[in-house]
Amino acid sequence: MARRANPTPSTDLDARKATILEAVVAEHIDTAQPVGSSSVASNADLGVSPATVRSEMVSLEREGYLAQPHTSAGRIPTDKGYRYFVDHLQSGVLGAPQQHQLADFFANVRGEVEDVLEQTSTLLSQMTNYTAMVLGATHAHATIMSAQLVNLDAHHQLLVAVFSDGSVIKHSLNPVFDVDYETCAEASRQLNALLIGTTLESPVQVPSRHDHVAQLVRDAVATLHAQEPTVDGEQVFIGGSSRVAESFEGVETVRKVLSILEQELLVVGLVQDMLSRGLSVAIGSEVGYEPLSTCAVVVAPVTIDGAPAGAVGLLGPTRMKYQEAMAAAGAVSQHLARHFGGDEDHDH
Amino acid sequence: MARRANPTPSTDLDARKATILEAVVAEHIDTAQPVGSSSVASNADLGVSPATVRSEMVSLEREGYLAQPHTSAGRIPTDKGYRYFVDHLQSGVLGAPQQHQLADFFANVRGEVEDVLEQTSTLLSQMTNYTAMVLGATHAHATIMSAQLVNLDAHHQLLVAVFSDGSVIKHSLNPVFDVDYETCAEASRQLNALLIGTTLESPVQVPSRHDHVAQLVRDAVATLHAQEPTVDGEQVFIGGSSRVAESFEGVETVRKVLSILEQELLVVGLVQDMLSRGLSVAIGSEVGYEPLSTCAVVVAPVTIDGAPAGAVGLLGPTRMKYQEAMAAAGAVSQHLARHFGGDEDHDH
DNA sequence: GGCTGGCACTCAGTACAATTGAGTGCTAAC
DNA sequence: GTTAGCACTCAATTGTACTGAGTGCCAGCC
Numbered sequence: 001m002a003r004r005a006n007p008t009p010s011t012d013l014d015a016r017k018a019t020i021l022e023a024v025v026a027e028h029i030d031t032a033q034p035v036g037s038s039s040v041a042s043n044a045d046l047g048v049s050p051a052t053v054r055s056e057m058v059s060l061e062r063e064g065y066l067a068q069p070h071t072s073a074g075r076i077p078t079d080k081g082y083r084y085f086v087d088h089l090q091s092g093v094l095g096a097p098q099q100h101q102l103a104d105f106f107a108n109v110r111g112e113v114e115d116v117l118e119q120t121s122t123l124l125s126q127m128t129n130y131t132a133m134v135l136g137a138t139h140a141h142a143t144i145m146s147a148q149l150v151n152l153d154a155h156h157q158l159l160v161a162v163f164s165d166g167s168v169i170k171h172s173l174n175p176v177f178d179v180d181y182e183t184c185a186e187a188s189r190q191l192n193a194l195l196i197g198t199t200l201e202s203p204v205q206v207p208s209r210h211d212h213v214a215q216l217v218r219d220a221v222a223t224l225h226a227q228e229p230t231v232d233g234e235q236v237f238i239g240g241s242s243r244v245a246e247s248f249e250g251v252e253t254v255r256k257v258l259s260i261l262e263q264e265l266l267v268v269g270l271v272q273d274m275l276s277r278g279l280s281v282a283i284g285s286e287v288g289y290e291p292l293s294t295c296a297v298v299v300a301p302v303t304i305d306g307a308p309a310g311a312v313g314l315l316g317p318t319r320m321k322y323q324e325a326m327a328a329a330g331a332v333s334q335h336l337a338r339h340f341g342g343d344e345d346h347d348h
Numbered sequence: 349m350a351r352r353a354n355p356t357p358s359t360d361l362d363a364r365k366a367t368i369l370e371a372v373v374a375e376h377i378d379t380a381q382p383v384g385s386s387s388v389a390s391n392a393d394l395g396v397s398p399a400t401v402r403s404e405m406v407s408l409e410r411e412g413y414l415a416q417p418h419t420s421a422g423r424i425p426t427d428k429g430y431r432y433f434v435d436h437l438q439s440g441v442l443g444a445p446q447q448h449q450l451a452d453f454f455a456n457v458r459g460e461v462e463d464v465l466e467q468t469s470t471l472l473s474q475m476t477n478y479t480a481m482v483l484g485a486t487h488a489h490a491t492i493m494s495a496q497l498v499n500l501d502a503h504h505q506l507l508v509a510v511f512s513d514g515s516v517i518k519h520s521l522n523p524v525f526d527v528d529y530e531t532c533a534e535a536s537r538q539l540n541a542l543l544i545g546t547t548l549e550s551p552v553q554v555p556s557r558h559d560h561v562a563q564l565v566r567d568a569v570a571t572l573h574a575q576e577p578t579v580d581g582e583q584v585f586i587g588g589s590s591r592v593a594e595s596f597e598g599v600e601t602v603r604k605v606l607s608i609l610e611q612e613l614l615v616v617g618l619v620q621d622m623l624s625r626g627l628s629v630a631i632g633s634e635v636g637y638e639p640l641s642t643c644a645v646v647v648a649p650v651t652i653d654g655a656p657a658g659a660v661g662l663l664g665p666t667r668m669k670y671q672e673a674m675a676a677a678g679a680v681s682q683h684l685a686r687h688f689g690g691d692e693d694h695d696h
Numbered sequence: 697g698g699c700t701g702g703c704a705c706t707c708a709g710t711a712c713a714a715t716t717g718a719g720t721g722c723t724a725a726c
Numbered sequence: 727g728t729t730a731g732c733a734c735t736c737a738a739t740t741g742t743a744c745t746g747a748g749t750g751c752c753a754g755c756c
Contacts, residue, residue: 112518112519112520122610145498145499145500145506146496146498146508148494148496148510150493150494150510151493152493152512152514156514158493158510158514158516160494160496160508160510160516162496162498162506162508162518164500166500166504166506166518166520168506168508168516168518170460170510170514170516171460172459172460172514239610240610241589241606241610242602242603242604242606242607242609242610243603244606245593245599245602245603245606246599246603249599251593251594251597251602254590254593254599254602255590255591255593255594256590258589258590258592258593258606259590261590262470262587262588262589262590
């Protein structure tokens, strides 16, 4: 199934060139070494001599699909070469043992959403040997089931909101005036009446009075609604960041990649950006962050009832095993969707 | 201030040997190279020739403080050598710019406890160039300010408990029987009456009736109390894991260390173990995990009103800058204690 | 007795040349 | 259009010699 969402639509190559390109990419992914004409000639079974392959490779290099580290070496794929390869990849299927592993995991996993996502990221990383990213759904569309104001002391209140998807937000308020137990309880009561059943996106009619209760309520609602526009609502779980050390050579690259992974907002942005561009694979420069120019990222959205509910992703070197990675990410995203979506038959 | 809590009390060395050992350690920390007799003779100002230094070094090597990578190289410290060095280190003071940075940070930081701790870990890591660990307090001693049961649907309830320290725990219940709104609300009311003002350690008199409300209440209390014994209550924030790539050479080491850092429970265990052994520095094998045998860990407890409230730590190579690291960890732990402890004059 | 200068010795690291071999580009013949 | 043949390139490997930092030991000195 050719996926054709690439930004620079690669002019289609004739059959032989395509075969050669794919052979080069496949072998380089496997061996991490430059690939020579002779091994292509023998492995890819076009009945053709190395010399012929060579002249085709020259042409592939001219067109920007391949590159040569130095004159007397084989070819390695460029980002464009990988892109062609990925676009013309038929989607693979997950190996049976991995399918079992997945099924097992989701059959037995318990606990809060966060824990499940966290563990999923570890699992996905173990399955693929790449670093895994799991984005939790934003609660933009979940309705509020409870909103409560807890009086910690005279000028510290904690706003705790519970959503229909089981997520909980807390936020502290520090009003300038003193708040006694009664005021807080009354504000809490009003908040509940005001917010239950709404989403973070619904407009809410806040009281315009000037008493302390009304001020508290206004403050709480504002805090809550202010939360959404920032990407803050998204949770990211990163599993197997130690894989970075295996995937890349050169301390400096490892450091750069790790330090990107530390910035969770950046990771969220990256994945969401890919999703919004309709990309399921970003290769090298396509990723959009210079320090990640030797990386490839595979993402798969998680969709529940047609609505986006998160995503899973994998980060590896450009010479990553795309087929496996895409299969794994896809399978995990489906399992997640089923796990959290068809929650009706949840504990069978 | 000699710190003498080391497990194998090092027999004291005579003044000259001590000076030499310290010079070797200091220089090796600085240069990462084996240190030769001549540079010690010229840098440490004991008016003595390299030859004399050499014979002392032989004896230091015999006693296990130094080691030689190969015959014709200088000496590097063993774990025991570092231990002696650390034990005889006078506690340093933080540099003025760093003190300012810290003061600035804590003067301006806002937001939830978790956010502050998270940011603190990043800050500490930036200050030292090592990986920082910040352990959040357990809420074992905080009293419950609110306990609420939210009815997500007929057999999914969410237990949300708010503690006096502003932390929130959530946990889902999946009773086998159907729960309607009223039952849930009643259980919630009873829970509140039962739990408010208690800590997770206080015994609680649960209702022994057999109706659904009582069952829910029992279930909720059990879930809540079951939580503590696991280290689950501790939160860890790890900042600057990318520093690992700089601190160690050898991909394999980097991978091992990173994969340890991924296991948060393990990190918590490690730090708490050190604290309980009264250690503020663990060197190499003292750390207690084989994969960390080339690491050193510096910890400083955070104490609020005399009670342990968390800890901060730094992880680096055995040749880490102990004085700086200890000073930074100490300063940060004190700032944290002041920030969360003397909360009275909080927003000045 | 402790310190030191002198000396022979060791050995990682470096530098350099020679060799190897994988792989290329080109061309002439099929 | 394909291919065999060939000269060429150049990273990687091997071998050799050299350097120099550092050692251990010892005889003489204070």
